[in-house]
Amino acid sequence: MQRLKTRPQFQAALAGGTVSRTSHFALHRLNLTNPTDKPSATAEPCVPASSPEQALFGLFDVWLGAMVPKRWARRAVTRNAIKRQIYNVSERFCDRLPMAAHVVRLRATFDRQQFISATSEPLKLAVRQELEQLFERASRSEVRP
Known part of the structure; x- marks a missing residue:
């Protein structure tokens, strides 16, 4: 699994559309085309991509990639903990996800009355359960022919 690093990569993946959503997270996907599907007899070492997004x-x-805006998670320690959870949970689903660019985006805040500490075990558990649900829905939607 590769990680998104640049702003254009994130923007392209977000433009691909939402494939799964929970109360706090959304999963966006941009499907990638396999460059080996093209005839290789006349292919040059650097084959131009079929679209500008593919070139990224x-x-x-x-x-x-993981997007955890400051708007929904004020403390840096919370943002970092949520990102770690996103990357850890995604490793379990890596083999079930299609060859595509994915962005997990936090779209709502976790209630500070319920989760007082920025890195509490209940918060980590809630985030993990919701992320598993998000990836499970995304992998089920991809199973259809």
């Missing part, structure tokens, strides 16, 4: 992703692999 050098490898045909599963790409993942």
